Amino acid sequence: MTTSTLDAVRERGALRAVVSRGIRGLSLRGEDGRWTGLDTDIARAVAAAALGDGEAVEWVPSDPADRLTTLVGGEAELTVCNLSWTLGREATLPVLFAGVTCYDGEGFLVRADSGITTPQQLAGHRVAVQAGTTSAANLAAWYGSRGLSVEPVAHPTPAETLAGYADGGCVAYVLDRVALAGERAALEDPGAHLILDEAISREPMAAAVRDGDASWYKLCRWVLQLLVSAEHHVDEVGEREKALAQAAETAGVHGPAVGLDTDWAARVLDAVGTYADVYARNLGPATGLDVPRGLNELWTKGGLHYALPLH
Numbered sequence: 001m002t003t004s005t006l007d008a009v010r011e012r013g014a015l016r017a018v019v020s021r022g023i024r025g026l027s028l029r030g031e032d033g034r035w036t037g038l039d040t041d042i043a044r045a046v047a048a049a050a051l052g053d054g055e056a057v058e059w060v061p062s063d064p065a066d067r068l069t070t071l072v073g074g075e076a077e078l079t080v081c082n083l084s085w086t087l088g089r090e091a092t093l094p095v096l097f098a099g100v101t102c103y104d105g106e107g108f109l110v111r112a113d114s115g116i117t118t119p120q121q122l123a124g125h126r127v128a129v130q131a132g133t134t135s136a137a138n139l140a141a142w143y144g145s146r147g148l149s150v151e152p153v154a155h156p157t158p159a160e161t162l163a164g165y166a167d168g169g170c171v172a173y174v175l176d177r178v179a180l181a182g183e184r185a186a187l188e189d190p191g192a193h194l195i196l197d198e199a200i201s202r203e204p205m206a207a208a209v210r211d212g213d214a215s216w217y218k219l220c221r222w223v224l225q226l227l228v229s230a231e232h233h234v235d236e237v238g239e240r241e242k243a244l245a246q247a248a249e250t251a252g253v254h255g256p257a258v259g260l261d262t263d264w265a266a267r268v269l270d271a272v273g274t275y276a277d278v279y280a281r282n283l284g285p286a287t288g289l290d291v292p293r294g295l296n297e298l299w300t301k302g303g304l305h306y307a308l309p310l311h
Contacts, residue, residue, distance in 0.1 A: 005216035014058045017043035018079040024182030038282040039080040049264040054271030065132025085206035094211040098220040103295035105199025107177035123148040128170040142200040219258045231274035232307035251310040
Protein backbone atom coordinates (compact mmCIF):
# COMPACT_ATOMS: atom_id res chain seq x y z
CA MET A 1 0.00 0.00 0.00
CA THR A 2 1.31 3.45 -0.92
CA THR A 3 -0.20 6.90 -0.57
CA SER A 4 -0.49 9.86 -2.89
CA THR A 5 1.97 11.83 -0.75
CA LEU A 6 4.47 8.99 -0.53
CA ASP A 7 4.16 8.36 -4.28
CA ALA A 8 4.83 12.03 -5.00
CA VAL A 9 7.87 12.08 -2.71
CA ARG A 10 9.28 8.97 -4.38
CA GLU A 11 8.62 10.29 -7.87
CA ARG A 12 10.48 13.50 -7.00
CA GLY A 13 13.24 11.59 -5.23
CA ALA A 14 13.19 13.99 -2.29
CA LEU A 15 11.10 15.01 0.70
CA ARG A 16 10.27 18.73 0.82
CA ALA A 17 10.50 19.98 4.40
CA VAL A 18 9.61 23.43 5.72
CA VAL A 19 12.24 24.71 8.14
CA SER A 20 13.12 28.07 9.71
CA ARG A 21 15.30 30.61 7.95
CA GLY A 22 18.00 29.84 10.46
CA ILE A 23 17.90 29.01 14.17
CA ARG A 24 20.94 27.25 15.57
CA GLY A 25 20.10 23.94 17.20
CA LEU A 26 16.81 23.59 15.29
CA SER A 27 17.39 24.31 11.60
CA LEU A 28 20.36 26.26 10.30
CA ARG A 29 22.18 26.20 6.96
CA GLY A 30 25.94 25.98 7.44
CA GLU A 31 28.64 27.56 5.31
CA ASP A 32 29.01 24.23 3.51
CA GLY A 33 25.33 24.39 2.54
CA ARG A 34 24.27 21.56 4.82
CA TRP A 35 21.31 22.07 7.13
CA THR A 36 21.65 20.94 10.75
CA GLY A 37 19.44 20.98 13.83
CA LEU A 38 16.85 18.94 15.70
CA ASP A 39 14.10 19.84 13.23
CA THR A 40 16.23 18.93 10.23
CA ASP A 41 17.14 15.57 11.76
CA ILE A 42 13.44 14.76 12.10
CA ALA A 43 13.03 15.49 8.39
CA ARG A 44 16.05 13.29 7.61
CA ALA A 45 14.49 10.47 9.61
CA VAL A 46 11.31 10.68 7.51
CA ALA A 47 13.35 10.77 4.30
CA ALA A 48 15.34 7.73 5.40
CA ALA A 49 12.11 5.81 5.96
CA ALA A 50 10.36 6.93 2.79
CA LEU A 51 13.28 7.10 0.35
CA GLY A 52 16.09 5.09 1.89
CA ASP A 53 18.29 8.20 2.07
CA GLY A 54 18.28 10.62 4.97
CA GLU A 55 19.91 13.28 2.83
CA ALA A 56 17.17 13.20 0.19
CA VAL A 57 15.53 16.36 1.49
CA GLU A 58 14.71 19.60 -0.30
CA TRP A 59 14.76 22.29 2.37
CA VAL A 60 12.05 24.96 2.19
CA PRO A 61 13.10 27.87 4.47
CA SER A 62 10.06 29.82 5.63
CA ASP A 63 9.12 32.84 7.69
CA PRO A 64 7.09 31.95 10.81
CA ALA A 65 3.86 33.26 9.28
CA ASP A 66 4.23 30.92 6.30
CA ARG A 67 5.19 27.68 8.03
CA LEU A 68 1.77 26.09 7.57
CA THR A 69 0.47 27.95 4.52
CA THR A 70 3.47 26.65 2.57
CA LEU A 71 2.57 23.11 3.63
CA VAL A 72 -1.14 23.57 2.91
CA GLY A 73 -0.33 25.07 -0.48
CA GLY A 74 1.38 21.84 -1.55
CA GLU A 75 4.90 23.25 -1.59
CA ALA A 76 6.10 20.73 1.01
CA GLU A 77 5.13 17.41 2.59
CA LEU A 78 6.33 18.11 6.12
CA THR A 79 6.76 21.14 8.38
CA VAL A 80 9.40 20.89 11.10
CA CYS A 81 9.96 24.51 11.99
CA ASN A 82 9.85 25.23 15.76
CA LEU A 83 6.08 25.23 15.36
CA SER A 84 3.83 24.90 18.42
CA TRP A 85 0.96 22.41 18.29
CA THR A 86 -2.22 24.33 19.08
CA LEU A 87 -5.94 23.71 18.74
CA GLY A 88 -6.33 26.91 16.75
CA ARG A 89 -3.86 25.81 14.10
CA GLU A 90 -5.18 22.29 13.72
CA ALA A 91 -8.84 23.37 13.85
CA THR A 92 -8.64 26.18 11.31
CA LEU A 93 -6.18 24.76 8.79
CA PRO A 94 -6.20 21.42 6.91
CA VAL A 95 -3.18 20.14 8.84
CA LEU A 96 -2.46 17.42 11.38
CA PHE A 97 0.33 17.44 13.93
CA ALA A 98 2.21 14.15 13.77
CA GLY A 99 3.87 14.41 17.17
CA VAL A 100 5.89 16.58 19.53
CA THR A 101 9.52 17.02 18.55
CA CYS A 102 10.51 19.19 21.51
CA TYR A 103 8.64 20.35 24.62
CA ASP A 104 9.36 23.99 25.30
CA GLY A 105 7.96 27.21 26.74
CA GLU A 106 8.17 30.83 25.72
CA GLY A 107 10.89 32.77 27.50
CA PHE A 108 12.90 35.98 27.37
CA LEU A 109 16.40 36.88 26.27
CA VAL A 110 17.70 39.97 28.07
CA ARG A 111 21.02 41.74 28.59
CA ALA A 112 22.91 40.36 31.57
CA ASP A 113 23.63 43.85 32.89
CA SER A 114 19.99 44.98 32.67
CA GLY A 115 19.16 43.82 36.18
CA ILE A 116 16.07 42.05 34.82
CA THR A 117 15.54 38.64 36.40
CA THR A 118 11.77 38.09 36.04
CA PRO A 119 9.21 38.63 33.28
CA GLN A 120 7.27 41.05 35.50
CA GLN A 121 10.15 43.51 35.28
CA LEU A 122 9.63 43.80 31.54
CA ALA A 123 6.20 45.44 31.99
CA GLY A 124 5.97 48.67 30.03
CA HIS A 125 8.95 47.83 27.82
CA ARG A 126 9.35 46.98 24.12
CA VAL A 127 9.84 43.28 23.38
CA ALA A 128 10.99 41.83 20.05
CA VAL A 129 8.81 39.05 18.62
CA GLN A 130 8.69 37.03 15.40
CA ALA A 131 5.61 37.78 13.32
CA GLY A 132 3.40 34.76 12.72
CA THR A 133 4.26 33.09 16.03
CA THR A 134 2.12 32.77 19.17
CA SER A 135 4.40 35.22 21.03
CA ALA A 136 2.18 38.32 20.89
CA ALA A 137 -0.88 36.37 22.07
CA ASN A 138 1.13 34.72 24.84
CA LEU A 139 2.44 38.09 26.00
CA ALA A 140 -1.06 39.58 26.06
CA ALA A 141 -2.45 36.60 27.97
CA TRP A 142 0.34 36.39 30.55
CA TYR A 143 0.74 40.09 31.26
CA GLY A 144 -2.95 40.90 30.88
CA SER A 145 -3.91 38.38 33.54
CA ARG A 146 -1.59 40.26 35.91
CA GLY A 147 -2.82 43.74 35.03
CA LEU A 148 0.41 44.46 33.15
CA SER A 149 1.42 44.92 29.54
CA VAL A 150 4.44 45.02 27.25
CA GLU A 151 4.82 46.46 23.75
CA PRO A 152 5.50 43.65 21.24
CA VAL A 153 7.54 44.74 18.22
CA ALA A 154 7.07 42.22 15.40
CA HIS A 155 9.70 41.34 12.78
CA PRO A 156 9.14 38.99 9.82
CA THR A 157 12.24 36.78 10.16
CA PRO A 158 14.37 35.39 13.00
CA ALA A 159 17.38 37.38 11.80
CA GLU A 160 15.46 40.66 11.81
CA THR A 161 13.96 39.90 15.21
CA LEU A 162 17.37 39.19 16.70
CA ALA A 163 18.72 42.39 15.15
CA GLY A 164 15.78 44.33 16.57
CA TYR A 165 16.81 43.16 20.01
CA ALA A 166 20.57 43.41 19.52
CA ASP A 167 20.48 47.04 18.36
CA GLY A 168 18.92 48.10 21.65
CA GLY A 169 15.49 48.90 20.24
CA CYS A 170 13.92 46.27 22.48
CA VAL A 171 14.68 45.36 26.06
CA ALA A 172 14.01 41.67 25.47
CA TYR A 173 13.49 39.05 22.78
CA VAL A 174 10.65 36.58 23.42
CA LEU A 175 10.64 33.14 21.77
CA ASP A 176 10.60 29.46 22.71
CA ARG A 177 13.45 28.99 25.18
CA VAL A 178 15.18 26.23 23.17
CA ALA A 179 15.18 28.49 20.11
CA LEU A 180 16.44 31.39 22.22
CA ALA A 181 19.52 29.35 23.15
CA GLY A 182 20.41 29.23 19.46
CA GLU A 183 19.61 32.90 18.94
CA ARG A 184 21.74 33.88 21.94
CA ALA A 185 24.68 31.95 20.48
CA ALA A 186 24.41 34.01 17.28
CA LEU A 187 25.02 37.30 19.11
CA GLU A 188 28.44 38.96 19.02
CA ASP A 189 28.94 38.40 22.76
CA PRO A 190 26.60 35.62 23.93
CA GLY A 191 27.90 35.92 27.50
CA ALA A 192 26.47 39.44 27.72
CA HIS A 193 22.95 38.05 27.44
CA LEU A 194 20.90 35.58 29.47
CA ILE A 195 17.66 33.65 29.17
CA LEU A 196 15.29 34.15 32.08
CA ASP A 197 14.45 31.01 34.02
CA GLU A 198 10.69 31.50 33.93
CA ALA A 199 8.60 30.46 30.92
CA ILE A 200 5.25 32.14 30.26
CA SER A 201 3.60 29.50 28.06
CA ARG A 202 3.52 25.87 27.00
CA GLU A 203 5.04 25.36 23.56
CA PRO A 204 5.02 21.74 22.34
CA MET A 205 6.95 22.07 19.09
CA ALA A 206 5.65 19.51 16.63
CA ALA A 207 5.91 18.13 13.12
CA ALA A 208 2.94 18.84 10.84
CA VAL A 209 1.55 17.31 7.64
CA ARG A 210 -1.43 18.11 5.42
CA ASP A 211 -4.74 16.60 6.41
CA GLY A 212 -6.19 14.12 3.93
CA ASP A 213 -3.56 11.38 3.70
CA ALA A 214 -3.85 9.15 6.76
CA SER A 215 -1.06 6.79 5.73
CA TRP A 216 1.45 9.63 5.31
CA TYR A 217 0.37 11.01 8.66
CA LYS A 218 0.92 7.60 10.29
CA LEU A 219 4.30 7.23 8.58
CA CYS A 220 5.56 10.56 9.93
CA ARG A 221 4.06 9.99 13.38
CA TRP A 222 5.68 6.57 13.78
CA VAL A 223 9.05 7.71 12.49
CA LEU A 224 9.07 10.21 15.34
CA GLN A 225 7.79 7.67 17.85
CA LEU A 226 10.47 5.21 16.75
CA LEU A 227 13.19 7.64 17.86
CA VAL A 228 11.70 7.91 21.37
CA SER A 229 10.92 4.22 21.68
CA ALA A 230 14.38 3.23 20.51
CA GLU A 231 15.94 5.43 23.20
CA HIS A 232 13.75 3.78 25.82
CA HIS A 233 14.69 0.34 24.53
CA VAL A 234 18.42 1.16 24.73
CA ASP A 235 17.92 2.15 28.37
CA GLU A 236 16.04 -1.08 29.07
CA VAL A 237 18.42 -3.47 27.30
CA GLY A 238 21.67 -1.71 28.12
CA GLU A 239 23.46 -2.92 24.97
CA ARG A 240 22.98 -0.20 22.37
CA GLU A 241 23.49 -2.18 19.15
CA LYS A 242 21.37 -5.08 20.35
CA ALA A 243 18.61 -2.73 21.50
CA LEU A 244 18.54 -0.79 18.22
CA ALA A 245 18.43 -3.99 16.19
CA GLN A 246 15.51 -5.27 18.27
CA ALA A 247 13.61 -1.97 17.96
CA ALA A 248 14.17 -1.87 14.21
CA GLU A 249 13.00 -5.45 13.76
CA THR A 250 9.90 -4.97 15.92
CA ALA A 251 8.84 -1.79 14.13
CA GLY A 252 9.98 -2.89 10.70
CA VAL A 253 7.34 -5.55 10.14
CA HIS A 254 4.62 -2.89 10.13
CA GLY A 255 6.20 -0.92 7.30
CA PRO A 256 4.11 -2.40 4.45
CA ALA A 257 0.92 -1.14 6.10
CA VAL A 258 2.01 2.44 5.37
CA GLY A 259 3.80 1.82 2.08
CA LEU A 260 7.27 1.07 3.44
CA ASP A 261 9.41 -2.05 3.43
CA THR A 262 10.47 -3.98 6.53
CA ASP A 263 13.85 -2.23 6.75
CA TRP A 264 12.47 1.29 7.19
CA ALA A 265 13.12 1.47 10.93
CA ALA A 266 16.70 0.27 10.60
CA ARG A 267 17.34 3.00 8.00
CA VAL A 268 15.91 5.66 10.29
CA LEU A 269 18.08 4.63 13.23
CA ASP A 270 21.16 4.37 10.99
CA ALA A 271 20.48 7.87 9.66
CA VAL A 272 19.87 9.82 12.87
CA GLY A 273 20.03 7.46 15.87
CA THR A 274 17.60 7.66 18.78
CA TYR A 275 15.89 10.79 20.10
CA ALA A 276 18.68 11.06 22.68
CA ASP A 277 21.23 11.12 19.86
CA VAL A 278 19.29 13.76 17.93
CA TYR A 279 18.95 15.98 21.00
CA ALA A 280 22.59 15.64 22.08
CA ARG A 281 23.92 16.24 18.56
CA ASN A 282 21.98 19.47 18.15
CA LEU A 283 21.34 20.90 21.62
CA GLY A 284 23.68 19.05 23.98
CA PRO A 285 26.87 20.22 25.76
CA ALA A 286 29.17 19.60 22.79
CA THR A 287 27.17 22.05 20.65
CA GLY A 288 27.92 25.02 22.85
CA LEU A 289 24.19 25.48 23.48
CA ASP A 290 23.93 22.94 26.31
CA VAL A 291 20.13 23.07 26.61
CA PRO A 292 19.13 20.71 29.46
CA ARG A 293 16.71 18.02 28.30
CA GLY A 294 14.25 18.79 31.09
CA LEU A 295 10.77 17.98 29.81
CA ASN A 296 12.40 16.37 26.77
CA GLU A 297 13.72 13.49 28.85
CA LEU A 298 11.96 10.14 28.72
CA TRP A 299 9.07 9.81 31.14
CA THR A 300 11.18 7.32 33.09
CA LYS A 301 13.57 10.18 33.89
CA GLY A 302 10.98 12.81 34.74
CA GLY A 303 10.32 14.07 31.20
CA LEU A 304 7.28 14.00 28.93
CA HIS A 305 8.46 11.74 26.10
CA TYR A 306 6.52 8.52 26.57
CA ALA A 307 7.67 5.61 24.41
CA LEU A 308 4.71 4.12 22.58
CA PRO A 309 4.94 0.35 21.98
CA LEU A 310 6.39 -0.68 18.61
CA HIS A 311 4.91 -4.18 18.51
